[in-house]
Amino acid sequence: RGGGGSGSFGDDHPTSGGFRTRYSDDVGGYGQQSSPGMPQKSLAGPKKGMQLGGKPKTNQFLESLRAEGESVDADFGIEPSRPEMPVAAAPAAAPTESVSLVVEEKLNVTLNRNGGLEQMDLQGNMLLEVRNEDDALIRVVTKAGENAGFQFKTHPNIDKALHANEKILGLKDPNRPFPCGSALGVLKWRFSTKDESALPLSINCWPTINGGETAVSIEYEASDAMDLQNVVISIPCPPCRDPPAVNSCDGEFRFDARNGVMEWNIELIDDSNRNGSMEFVIPVADTEAFFPIDVHFSSAKTFCDIEVASISRTTDGAPVTFGGRTMMLVDSYQVV
Numbered sequence: 460r461g462g463g464g465s466g467s468f469g470d471d472h473p474t475s476g477g478f479r480t481r482y483s484d485d486v487g488g489y490g491q492q493s494s495p496g497m498p499q500k501s502l503a504g505p506k507k508g509m510q511l512g513g514k515p516k517t518n519q520f521l522e523s524l525r526a527e528g529e530s531v532d533a534d535f536g537i538e539p540s541r542p543e544m545p546v547a548a549a550p551a552a553a554p555t556e557s558v559s560l561v562v563e564e565k566l567n568v569t570l571n572r573n574g575g576l577e578q579m580d581l582q583g584n585m586l587l588e589v590r591n592e593d594d595a596l597i598r599v600v601t602k603a604g605e606n607a608g609f610q611f612k613t614h615p616n617i618d619k620a621l622h623a624n625e626k627i628l629g630l631k632d633p634n635r636p637f638p639c640g641s642a643l644g645v646l647k648w649r650f651s652t653k654d655e656s657a658l659p660l661s662i663n664c665w666p667t668i669n670g671g672e673t674a675v676s677i678e679y680e681a682s683d684a685m686d687l688q689n690v691v692i693s694i695p696c697p698p699c700r701d702p703p704a705v706n707s708c709d710g711e712f713r714f715d716a717r718n719g720v721m722e723w724n725i726e727l728i729d730d731s732n733r734n735g736s737m738e739f740v741i742p743v744a745d746t747e748a749f750f751p752i753d754v755h756f757s758s759a760k761t762f763c764d765i766e767v768a769s770i771s772r773t774t775d776g777a778p779v780t781f782g783g784r785t786m787m788l789v790d791s792y793q794v795v
Contacts, residue, residue, distance in 0.1 A: 557594035558770055560783035561586040561642070564761045565790040570662060572750055572794055576655040583763050585646040587628075587637065594779045595636030597770050598629035599645070604764030610649045617645055633773045648763055657762075659685055660728075662692065662754060662794050666746040673744045675703075677752075678736040681728045685760040685787070690725040692737075693755075697748040699741050709735035728756075752794040758787040 564583040571577050589595045603626055613619050618631045628645050630637065637643060655661070664677040677694060681687060690710075696703060702714045703721060709732065710725040723737050770779040 556780045556782040557589065557591040558597065558779055558781040559588045559590060559642075560599075560767055560781055561588075562761055562763075562765070562783070562785045564763065564787040566659075566762075566787060566792065567790050568658065568792045570658075570792075570794045572664065574663065576653055576658060577795075579652050579654075579657060581650040581762055583648040583650075583761065584644050585628075585765075586642040587645045588642040589637045589639045592636070592639045594772060595639050596634070596773045597637060597779055598627050598633075598773055599770050600768045601626045601628060601646075602766040602768045606648075606764055608650055608652065609763055612647045614643065614645050622646075629773070650762060658682065659758070660687060660690070660754065660756065660792075662752060664694070664749060664752060664794060666744075666749045668743055668746065671743050672740050673742070673746070674738065674740050675749055676736065676738045677723070679725075679728075679734070681733045683730065683733060685758045687728040687756045687758055688726070690728055690756040691754070692723040692725075693753040694721045694723070694749055695719060695751070696721050696741060697744040699744075703739040703741045705737070705739045708737045708739075710737070712737065712739075750795060754792040754794070755789050756792075757789070759785060761785055761787050 562583070562585050564581055567578075567580045569577040569579075587599065589597070601622075611622075613622050613628070616630055616635075618627075618629050621627050621629055659682050661680045662677065663680075664675065666673055666675045675694065677692070679690075679692065696714075696719045698719060702716060705712055708723065710723060712724065713722045714720075715722060721739060725732070725735060728735075767781065767783075770781050771777060772779060
């Protein structure tokens with residue numbers, strides 16, 4: 460996505476193309492991995508027989524004294540062993556882009572257990588870091604959608620009128636360079652709503668008492684506006700002797716007995732699984748004990764429709780290479 464430019468937002472390497480609102484370097488999946496196997500002892504047993512060049516038995520005796528902390532090298536005229544010199548780690552590859560851009564949003568949502576959205580608040584921030592002082596005199600050309608209901612605010616040193624009229628982020632004094640080596644928040648935005656259609660993920664939970672047990676049915680429905688990674692739905696459970704019996708689960712689950720929490724994990728929600736459900740049973744319990752439900756996830760797409768189309772120097776108009784990443788993170792997401 461995005462217009463032409465000499466950088467790619469979403470990659471760590473300059474390419475032709477503009478700002479991408481999705482990037483592949485997002486946080487890794489939640490899926491479980493098999494633990495590595497335990498080291499096994501050889502079944503062949505110790506080797507015996509004549510060994511040329513072996514140490515005499517006297518040295519074995521000295522080695523045992525050393526193991527007990529005795530200083531024997533000087534007493535027996537033995538040259539102490541020299542420690543191996545540490546191998547220097549290879550230096551990390553220097554970034555090739557002159558400018559790094561990070562777009563991050565944090566989401567706070569409160570859902571009602573009976574259905575409906577109580578409040579959704581979103582805060583976003585664009586951070587710019589100049590890595591090459593030769594490219595510190597720059598302007599950032601952005602490309603934004605309608606973004607109805609969003610409130611934007613530029614940094615005090617950014618030319619507010621230039622951004623409002625031309626969607627360009629530049630300093631009020633074009634002869635003043637951006638700071639080099641430190642990230643500067645150049646643009647912020649906020650969005651609040653009680654419109655349930657704006658939710659990225661809806662959660663419904665029905666605890667039902669049936670005889671001597673409580674059946675808990677929980678389901679999610681995800682918007683097709685974005686894919687969600689590392690989804691964890693945490694349902695509190697009252698103390699019980701045995702772990703809950705899980706009858707069905709779309710995804711994976713883990714019961715945290717110490718904290719009394721059933722964790723429902725979905726590594727990725729995309730077009731293949733916009734809906735899912737889970738059901739488990741425990742001994743009879745108060746239905747209030749299963750709330751509040753906590754939800755966590757991330758996305759490589761933001762709610763705010765904004766891209767960086769290009770970056771250029773104010774001195775000669777030459778294009779500047781740039782890279783970065785985009786992310787949306789949950790700060791708090793609860794069903795109360």
